[in-house]
Amino acid sequence: MTSHYCPHTPQEIREMLDAIGVASIEELFVPIPPELLAKTFNLPPGRSEFETYARMQELAADNCSQLSLFIGGGFYDHLIPAAVDHLAGRAEFYTAYTPYQPECSQGTLQALFEYQTAICRLTGLEVSNASLYDGATALAEGALMALRATNRSKLLVDGCISPIARQVLATYLSNLEVEIVALPPLDGLLNRQELAAQLDGDTAALLVQYPNVFGCVEDFSPVAEQVHAAGGLLVTAVYPVALGMLTSPAEIGADIAVGDGQSLGNPLSFGGPSFGFIAAKKACIRNMPGRIVGETVDKNGQRGFVLTLQAREQHIKRHKATSNICSNQSLCALRGLIFLSALGKGGLAELAQLNRDKAEYAKSCLARIPGVTVLQSAPTFNEFTVSLPKAADQVVGALLAKGIVAGLPLGQYFEGSQNLMVVTVTEKRSRKEIDLLVKELEVALCN
């Protein structure tokens, strides 16, 4: 016996081997040809949970977690109400699995139905699935869904979409016969002239994002009409906290909305786990990827919830499924639901307002620094782009040494953008922190 996680006593193991009719545990591994047995297995020896935790504390201490974050880029430092951790930390939620047996999984199923409802109300669209992996893969799934729904093979991708998400999209589609046309940004906005030139009868969808990677928010409703007139779909990637204030995808005329749910009650946690969401018009439901929870009744006419439309999924349809996804990010979606329910209708709007207020304050302060200009091509939410008089990498590096992550330099993502930086200001940044950012940035620019 080496660990307490395997509970059998030697006596019990003996009894079980006797019941099976073998002399030793080794005999159970007889189906494995001896020449295939492992010759090496070098993991370190085990340890107690206390020593394990101490080791994890050591690793955690080797990170700097006291940084003042003005960086976003799809991952946002938001407040998380205490109830989120406590409720999602209920073991009945987190140690269950996919609710294949609905009668003993109504907790998860109803929560996911409520989650789908929250996503529908946030986006204004009619159907949502029970979560995808993250925002970037959700964008790829949204694109695939549009390709299936239209039976067309060309995608127009706004170059203002997060470059990371665009890379994921390109990788997902790299072996399929799909033409991806990137529309290069124009002043931090969708290049509408280029759109008009590229949009045609083969176009399955236009993919856009708001706020976009530069922080800009533009009115896509005319674009939606234009795309629809060509028989294509509009897929929008959205930042859910911003939807506390911004026009919903449905109001714009989007057919499919996707996004990352990290900002809804999930910690940054070095990039995961978060969850991806996808919502669409009802006509698209059979092309949706992933689990969907539906309402029904039991034999007594009582309301209950089940996984539905499973004939779309891999465990039934195999290679003809709408996606290969099996495990999703259910617990993170539950956190999102609890977060949205704690804030409620007024709270989400208030949170959005607070984000915009802080960002506008920071924007006005930064604009006053000599040599710094703010990209003014469109209104912004809680992120905006500034142009610095020297390389953004250098400035960000200098401020990092002072415990401030000043922003996301764009140089590695866009040609000729070495001096551009996106600054993010969430509700967690105090005026004091913003003032310090401004001060330190001024210092860095003088040096």
Added chain:
Amino acid sequence: MQLIFEQSVPGRKGVMLPASDVPRAAALPEGLRRAEPAALPELSELDLVRHFTNLSRRNFSVDTHFYPLGSCTMKYNAKVLENAAGLFSPLHPLTALLPGGSDLCQGALGMLYDLGQMLADVTGMDEVTTQPLAGAHGEMTGMLLIAAYHKAKGNKKKYVVVPDSSHGTNPASAAMVGYEIITIPTALYGDMDLELFRQAMNNEVAAVMMTCPNTLGLFNPHIKEIADIAHSHDALMYYDGANLNAIMGKVRPGDVGFDVIHVNLHKTFGTPHGGGGPGSGPVGVKKALVPFLPMPRIVHDDDSGQLRVQTDSPQTIGRTANFFGNFGVMVKAYAYMIMLGREGLIEVSEQAVLNANYIKERLKDYFELPYQQTCMHEVVFSASRQLEHGVHAIDIAKFLIDKGYHPPTVYFPLIVKEAIMIEPTETESKQTLDAFIEVMIEAAKLAESDPTAFAAMPVSMPVTRLDETKAAREQNVCCVG
């Protein structure tokens, strides 16, 4: 239970936000502002807490019930893992990519790097990427790597071969990467039919995807031969790690001819399943595939002794997800691995196999056992004998729910009629297994003595059997209001 939306009272609040310390910004122009705030529920914190606490009580879970769901490895999730994950929550992933930023997250990078090394050791692979977010995502990543490998060699490949016992994700993942599927039937002895496999192989096959032990819980003794045949056509061998829990320290897939593997950290390495996720599906590869691994990658800088983040390489497949994968899940898996250690992981596989064989032996007189040989970590019965009395696998599942057990996987694998797939895992005590066995025997007896009794089951849950046809027809997937 009422939906949370049905409990909403206009104007009520569950959380108070900090007061603003900055001036209010000018309103956004008309076309950019939503007309109405989203109709989210409005309720007090207590009502919120009560709602979700009561919802949670409508679930069976590992912490409350034996949960022998086959192919899912529902082992106990040690509590210290949860505590460990919280230690890393404030880290922003983009920090690591900033100039000087990697110095500020050496602990996180080090954990990921070490986890990759340990997984490489367990699986016999050369390098690991932690980027894939779940098992199926790992499969897709693996297929992209294989496609890139063939493309670089100028190979013209069109097909991926899977046995008919495979998980549905295997053919679905291969299809997402543009491959056509060749399905090989299972022979009477429970493994992929070797002769049919040999006949099906040709130079246009890109990869063979295998689960070993397979979904029948059987280890394929011909696996090396299969790998040799595949390699003779320059097809690569993909190992679906869903069943890795059976063989840790016993067999390393990389040693027996596999080129690419994904592991399910939420199955084998003790992280919780979360009601459907998050999982984590790191992918291990042999040397020939290393140049194609997705970015970013963590690399050891020999000059400084520090870990750095590499963001590009000439032959990379690109990115299958944002950054380093489901990091929080990996923290838990890492803690699990260092806690159990070498001997602990060997013991895990040994006792998982012991438990499955114990159930197999004790139940084989009561349920049809289509494949008689020694199984690995799971055993697949058929309810075909019970069906003679009109009792289906699903009926037995509902009987088990009333007895306080989460049912095994039923109707999978698809090749076994009325399949009942039991995976007890290593963390269950003999007493739990004995009690479960007794209840299964009771079900078998009831199927003979009173087969009509099953129709009403379950009777002890908040709902009885649900009308799935109605759900699919009406497609009510959100609460309108």
